[in-house]
Structures are given as structure tokens and as C-alpha cells.
Amino acid sequence: MNIMNGEFLASTGLSELDREVIELFIRMADVLNLPRSVGEIYGLLFIASDPLCLDDCRIRLKISKGSTSQGLKILRSFGAIRTVYMAGDRKDYYLAETSLRKIASGFTNEQIRPHVDSGKERIERIRELLDEQDDDARATLEEKIDLLENWQKRASKTLPLMLKLIGG
Amino acid sequence: MNIMNGEFLASTGLSELDREVIELFIRMADVLNLPRSVGEIYGLLFIASDPLCLDDCRIRLKISKGSTSQGLKILRSFGAIRTVYMAGDRKDYYLAETSLRKIASGFTNEQIRPHVDSGKERIERIRELLDEQDDDARATLEEKIDLLENWQKRASKTLPLMLKLIGG
DNA sequence: CGGTATGTTCAGTAATTAATGAACATTATG
């Protein structure tokens, strides 16, 4: 093993530019309701000039193995990073996906769509409850449920259109 | 004071339908990264047949005065609820805004746009740091920063278009 | 005015969420 690899390089800190870019992705992760560490890892991979393995991330970001593994898993889950196989190396190396279209699409499909879908199911259950209501309560409630369903449909349709808008 | 108002009605629980609707908005709040109580309050106002005051919300949802006040404040901040003045009553009454367009617009302007804008500022700072780089590091880094800026601009433009899409 | 109704704020606490690190797979390799 090369003495220049591994923990030794941990002290070889990130440049100010690196840190600023990572900070930017930490904020993005926050907006998207993802753990901070996910933002850190993506930011590091984004700014890195070469693919990095789990330990590279862990050491440079000074985070635990568990967080790193979990973070990479989440990023893989919606296609924000890609795995690169290096000849003669058992480790997995990762590269930041740079197509905004792909990332946005993966994110909406994996992290948003399930919520929208479960909302749809819930509205169906609510509509069943509506049938058990008194006739006088019914009319106004029905309007509200219709409105809910209308929102749900518009949200469903807007997701894919949004992805078109973001371009690719 | 009417004996039928106030705390007494706390026991007059919510119907199953009410609870399901509120649960739906709790989930939405979660997706939007808003406190659960905000979802509860909006859900209650949405399903209520009449405007409700702070105490109505507090009692029916069994949450504290502080949470209720804070929750209403947040909902007002992005126009998800409207204040209704009732003649001869000092209390403020609230009604759920039902225009998805208005709510989505208020939400993006108040809760999303500031993040996008601060991202823009950060990218500007990053670009300044780029000038301090060695010539050889510069070229590849510059590409990445260009990409970041490109994303930022597309996100900025997509926000208003999205609102158009969601319809009004 | 003084008292009351209403709403806000915020320090303290509770609940939730993320991070840690050691134990546990898994796979390659001599």
C-alpha cells in the first residue's frame, strides 16, 4: 500500500473552494430534506477531479463509515452518483452525475412520487368515508374532497412536466 | 359566554373523515419540510365548515397555544390561510385558502426562493475563489462552476414556470 | 384607569432525526 494513500491524506484538507462547493450542496440537501452528510458527499464527488471510494469520502469529510455508506446508498438510490469500476481494485469508486435532468428525475421518482401516490390512496379512503355522512354534511364536504382530488391530479401531472421544463 | 363554546367542546372530537383529511395534510407538511402542527392546523381549517380562531384550533387539535400561534403565523406567511374578521368579536378567525396556485406561489416565494437566491450568491463567491487557483486546476474547476451556475439559472427559471403549470 | 381577552415570544423540554462505530456479512486472495 502506498504510504501517500489512506488516513495520512486526511490532514490534506479541502481547499476553500472545495469547502464552499460542499457547503452549497449541504444547503441544497437541506432544502430537499436530505441528511447533511448526503449533501457533503455529493458536493465532494462533484468537485473532485477523479472518482472517489467510500474511504476517500469518509476521510476527507471526516465522517463515519456508517454515514458514508448510508449517504452513498441514498445518492445511488436516485441516480445522483454513478459507480465506476477501476481495474484491479475491489473498491467501488463513485462519480457525481452531472445531468440535472437525470438527478431531478431520479429524485422525484424515488423521493416525491411515493408520497403523491400514497396521497392518492388516502383520498380514495376519504371518499369512502364521505358515503357514511349525513346528507346535509355531505354536500359541502364533497366539494372539499373534490378539490383535494383536483389538487392531487394537478400535482401528479405537474411532476413530469416540471422535469421537461428543467431541460435535459 | 356560551357554555357550548370553549374547552367543553374539546371532547367533541374530530370525525374519522376529519382525522383522515388532517393526516393527509400532515404528510404534505412533512414532504414540504414544515412542522407537523402546521399540517394539522391547515387540515383542520380546510375541512372546517366555518372560520376558526386560535383557540378552536388549539382545543380541537389538542396542541399548545404556542404551537398554534406559530403554526398560524407560518401559514399566514405564505398565504395558505386568510384572516376573517367577525363583527363583534376581538378574535381573529381563519379560513383555509383553497387556490392551489396562490398557496404554491406563496410557498415558493417565501420558503424556496430565498434558498435559491442565497445559492446564487454563494456561486458568485465560489467564482471569485476560482481566480485564485493555479492555471492547471483552473480549467476543470471552471467547467464545474459553469455547470453549477447553469443549474442555478435553470432552477430559477423553472420555479415561475412550475407555478404556471400548476394552473390557477 | 383596572381587569379581561387575545395573541406572541421564548427558555426549557420532549420528540425526532442523523451520526457513530463496532459487529457482522461478503468477497477476494494467497
Add this chain to the structure above:
DNA sequence: CATAATGTTCATTAATTACTGAACATACCG
């Protein structure tokens, strides 16, 4: 097969976030 390298899982701990409730502000009303 034994060993080492790599990665995952998950119980515990740490950090964050939301909630509570009492103190405070404000405005009304007799």
C-alpha cells in the same frame, strides 16, 4: 481454508427540531 479488504447494518449516542406553557405585550371594555 485463513486472512485481509471492503462494505452494510443497527443499537446507541449526539444533534437538531418541534412543542410546551408561562411570562409578557397589546388592545379592548366597563
